[in-house]
Amino acid sequence: MKIGFLSVVLLFVATFALSVSAQIKVVNFKNFKPLLEKNNDTTYVINFWATWCAPCVKELPDFESINQQFKDKKFKMLLVSLDFRKSFETRLIPFVEQNKLKAEVLLLHEPDGNSWIDLVDTNWSGAIPATLIYNKDFRVFHEGGYTYQELNSIITNNLKP
Amino acid sequence: MKMTISLFLILFTAFSANSQGYKVGDNAEDFKLLNVDGKYVQMADYEDAKGFIVIFTCNHCPYSVAYEDRINLLDRRFSQEGYPVIAVNPNDSLIQPQDSYSKMIVRAREKSFSFPYLLDASQEVFKTYGATRTPHVYILNKENKELVVRYIGAIDNNYEDGGAATEKYVESAIENLKMGELPEPDFTKAIGCTIKVKKS
Numbered sequence: 001m002k003i004g005f006l007s008v009v010l011l012f013v014a015t016f017a018l019s020v021s022a023q024i025k026v027v028n029f030k031n032f033k034p035l036l037e038k039n040n041d042t043t044y045v046i047n048f049w050a051t052w053c054a055p056c057v058k059e060l061p062d063f064e065s066i067n068q069q070f071k072d073k074k075f076k077m078l079l080v081s082l083d084f085r086k087s088f089e090t091r092l093i094p095f096v097e098q099n100k101l102k103a104e105v106l107l108l109h110e111p112d113g114n115s116w117i118d119l120v121d122t123n124w125s126g127a128i129p130a131t132l133i134y135n136k137d138f139r140v141f142h143e144g145g146y147t148y149q150e151l152n153s154i155i156t157n158n159l160k161p
Numbered sequence: 162m163k164m165t166i167s168l169f170l171i172l173f174t175a176f177s178a179n180s181q182g183y184k185v186g187d188n189a190e191d192f193k194l195l196n197v198d199g200k201y202v203q204m205a206d207y208e209d210a211k212g213f214i215v216i217f218t219c220n221h222c223p224y225s226v227a228y229e230d231r232i233n234l235l236d237r238r239f240s241q242e243g244y245p246v247i248a249v250n251p252n253d254s255l256i257q258p259q260d261s262y263s264k265m266i267v268r269a270r271e272k273s274f275s276f277p278y279l280l281d282a283s284q285e286v287f288k289t290y291g292a293t294r295t296p297h298v299y300i301l302n303k304e305n306k307e308l309v310v311r312y313i314g315a316i317d318n319n320y321e322d323g324g325a326a327t328e329k330y331v332e333s334a335i336e337n338l339k340m341g342e343l344p345e346p347d348f349t350k351a352i353g354c355t356i357k358v359k360k361s
Contacts, residue, residue, distance in 0.1 A: 052223045054257065054353060082352050084223065084321055112318040112328075113351040127294035127355040144355070145291075 022062045029116040041160040043135040045077045048128050051095045054143050060078040062148040067103040074160050077103040085109045182291010185347045191309040192286045194279035196234040202277045212302040213267040218252045220268045221259035221352035224320050225295045229272050231314030231316055231323045238274040244335050246276035251287035256357040287356055292297050294353030298331055302338050314349030
């Protein structure tokens with residue numbers, strides 16, 4: 001009986017873990033790059049972060065609020081984690097679960113930063129947090145944190161009807 | 162005369178504070194910072210050095226941690242050839258307590274750092290150099306008694322696994338300088354942790 005119960009619990013936990021990991025894609029830069037170049041009415045917010053980056057983690061709740069606020073508009077948020085590939089299961093997935101992140105999370109695995117940082121924005125030194133906000137008529141990149149107010153006003157001013 | 166010099170210094174300081182830090186080819190300033198052994202270190206103390214591998218790094222940042230062993234190897238190899246490593250922690254420990262001076266001492270001992278590990282307590286050095294992240298390397302070459310910046314950027318092109326790196330930027334740059342050639346590339350980027358600046 002005890003074993004039966006344990007199996008059910010284990011099965012439940014495993015299914016849950018699988019479902020979360022299924023939601024988080026691991027991409028290389030080649031597969032990620034098209035997401036920086038969409039040419040449509042949607043406004044994209046692409047935040048580069050990592051679970052170990054304290055200022056990144058601090059601003060995530062504001063990004064989550066913004067995502068909830070605009071999710072029914074022409075709006076798409078991507079939280080692009082730069083965590084190490086080896087901490088995908090041990091850190092990233094537990095972090096996303098514990099913090100109940102609703103915005104889409106990706107793990108960008110491309111250790112040769114010099115080959116792709118300039119392709120996101122030439123003004124980016126490589127420090128995180130960093131955020132790109134764009135649509136077909138507008139593009140702003142910022143290295144450093146954003147406040148809720150800053151995000152809200154940039155998005156509100158540029159969102160397509 | 163003294164007035165003129167002070168005025169010049171003030172102007173120079175104001176100018177450098179506004180600039181984006183050093184670019185390759187600029188002359189770098191020496192600094193005098195507290196090492197983990199309790200003594201102050203300045204580059205002028207290294208009379209026989211041909212140059213320096215200055216690395217802004219810290220305790221807490223996983224990218225810095227991933228490179229600790231590689232930094233030790235760089236120093237062991239290149240200090241004998243005239244290019245010692247000097248590591249500088251630019252972070253404010255009120256924001257990131259793991260980067261405090263006492264924790265730097267512990268880390269240097271644990272990892273048997275063969276190089277000085279200095280604290281940029283006033284946070285002026287990293288600003289003058291223009292470092293934005295950890296780890297962030299500046300290779301300086303002694304030329305006509307000046308310290309000329311000859312490379313800015315990453316250590317190699319694979320933070321996760323040094324063995325898998327296909328470009329070892331710092332090693333190649335030093336090899337170039339030893340042969341009297343300019344490094345190519347002389348500027349690279351990498352993902353790193355932001356420098357934690359004191360709240361004013």
